[in-house]
Amino acid sequence: PTGWVAPASMSFPDGFVWGAATSAFQVEGSTTADGRGPSIWDTFCAQPGRIDDGSTGDPAADQYVRWESDLDLMVGLGLQAYRFSVSWPRIVPEGSGPVNQKGVDHYRRLVDGMLDRGLHPAITLYHWDLPQPLQDAGGWVNRDTADRFAEYAAVMFEALRDVEATWLTINEPKTTAMVGYAGTEHAPGLGDLDAGMASVHHQLLAHGKAVRAFRSVGGAGGIGIALNLMPVYPAEGAEQAARHLDAAENRLYLDPVLLGTYPDDAVGDLPGQLGADRDAFEALVLDDDLEVISSPCDVLAVQYYGVAGIDKGGSWLQLYPRSPAGWQQVHAEGLYETLVGLRADYPDLPPLVISENGTPDPDPQGQIDDPVRLEFLRTHLQQAARAVDEGVDLRQYYAWSLLDNFEWARGMAQRWGIVHVDFDTQERTPKASARWYAGVVAANAVA
Numbered sequence: 001p002t003g004w005v006a007p008a009s010m011s012f013p014d015g016f017v018w019g020a021a022t023s024a025f026q027v028e029g030s031t032t033a034d035g036r037g038p039s040i041w042d043t044f045c046a047q048p049g050r051i052d053d054g055s056t057g058d059p060a061a062d063q064y065v066r067w068e069s070d071l072d073l074m075v076g077l078g079l080q081a082y083r084f085s086v087s088w089p090r091i092v093p094e095g096s097g098p099v100n101q102k103g104v105d106h107y108r109r110l111v112d113g114m115l116d117r118g119l120h121p122a123i124t125l126y127h128w129d130l131p132q133p134l135q136d137a138g139g140w141v142n143r144d145t146a147d148r149f150a151e152y153a154a155v156m157f158e159a160l161r162d163v164e165a166t167w168l169t170i171n172e173p174k175t176t177a178m179v180g181y182a183g184t185e186h187a188p189g190l191g192d193l194d195a196g197m198a199s200v201h202h203q204l205l206a207h208g209k210a211v212r213a214f215r216s217v218g219g220a221g222g223i224g225i226a227l228n229l230m231p232v233y234p235a236e237g238a239e240q241a242a243r244h245l246d247a248a249e250n251r252l253y254l255d256p257v258l259l260g261t262y263p264d265d266a267v268g269d270l271p272g273q274l275g276a277d278r279d280a281f282e283a284l285v286l287d288d289d290l291e292v293i294s295s296p297c298d299v300l301a302v303q304y305y306g307v308a309g310i311d312k313g314g315s316w317l318q319l320y321p322r323s324p325a326g327w328q329q330v331h332a333e334g335l336y337e338t339l340v341g342l343r344a345d346y347p348d349l350p351p352l353v354i355s356e357n358g359t360p361d362p363d364p365q366g367q368i369d370d371p372v373r374l375e376f377l378r379t380h381l382q383q384a385a386r387a388v389d390e391g392v393d394l395r396q397y398y399a400w401s402l403l404d405n406f407e408w409a410r411g412m413a414q415r416w417g418i419v420h421v422d423f424d425t426q427e428r429t430p431k432a433s434a435r436w437y438a439g440v441v442a443a444n445a446v447a
């Protein structure tokens with residue numbers, strides 16, 4: 001469907017929720033404050049060569065200290081919602097066992113501060129900062145981690161039982177599995193594909209167990225999972241490879257959550273497939289697991305950054321311009337295709353949320369005038385509005401990110417914020433994209 005031209009202005013439905021997103025390790029700093037335990041990202045940052053600029057989670061954007069003024073900043077931009085994540089090692093410093101009340105109190109204050117200001121909380125429970133003691137016991141390769149996660153999640157559900165929050169269990173299980181366990185670019189950096197596959201299953205199991213815990217606590221809000229999705233485009237003659245890559249990148253996560261089945265074509269030796277040990281993976285899937293994983297959700301959260309191309313030999317292709325992130329092939333129409341594709345493929349699809357969407361500054365020093373990001377957001381919101389006009393039930397949108405922050409292996413040298421942060425002074429300055437986005441929110445329309 002090429003040749004679509006966006007109308008001059010496109011409205012969103014009444015009640016649509018507009019926000020921006022961050023995650024705990026990327027913005028909080030204060031990694032030893034108030035009883036927080038170590039996470040796998042603290043360990044990873046301490047290993048020479050893992051982070052480009054040698055930076056760590058301290059002080060990041062210092063939000064553990066500056067949360068009140070950051071909430072005021074959001075109100076000043078007219079934002080209606082904030083997606084943040086809870087740091088598991090602040091809540092259960094040893095990964096299992098005693099709860100650290102000071103950690104719980106921090107997030108209760110943050111959420112109360114949001115409610116006082118009319119900001120809707122979207123709360124991610126796991127955005128990659130696994131307590132180190134759990135990694136010492138195997139991390140997501142160990143099935144017990146799913147139970148530890150559900151226990152930790154229940155602590156937060158109880159603490160915020162009265163709050164109409166949008167809860168998201170796990171942020172991008174694919175990234176943890178393929179970049180942290182199968183790959184080496186993210187913590188814990190194992191470089192073991194079979195470990196990656198085990199982490200897929202155990203993260204999804206953790207998600208399902210947390211959804212069940214949420215139902216038994218009877219929390220006021222809704223719950224879902226945040227999956228990064230991307231359309232896969234075939235080169236000439238590469239339709240089968242593209243189907244396999246789509247299975248490995250998208251359906252491996254969507255199908256178990258939404259249908260209660262794993263796709264049968266994600267793992268194997270054909271181009272586009274994950275070349276893991278299929279029997280070993282299947283042996284991890286116990287009797288009721290898929291039923292737990294497919295426990296009904298209230299939302300599905302989609303993180304959209306770009307697309308992939310593949311040739312018939314299985315090599316990834318560049319079809320669209322790359323952003324300075326390197327891995328990001330920018331193609332706004334792929335967001336529309338993702339949203340309408342979900343509706344077509346999954347009959348019981350819950351309402352959708354776009355929980356992340358964005359692009360980095362071309363200049364690692366950062367910028368206030370950011371026309372590339374502004375245009376990125378505009379074109380992607382137009383494609384989201386197009387899908388909504390065609391009946392897709394999209395309820396919320398979160399720009400990634402509210403603030404320049406600790407960008408994982410890229411450290412502080414890749415800036416994704418709509419708000420600039422001076423990392424010497426921690427001063428915040430809204431970029432042109434943030435001012436433009438404030439207008440979108442005020443109009444509930446993109447022009």
Ligand code: GBH
Nearest residue numbers: 023171172175179185228305327407409416
């Ligand atoms: C999101 O993932 C994350 O949820 C968010 O925390 C992050 O800040 C944001 O992207 C921007 O990067 O290191 O070369 O192996 C998006 C999907 C998957 C993109 C992992 C980067 C690692 C590339 N990410 N990938 S590499």
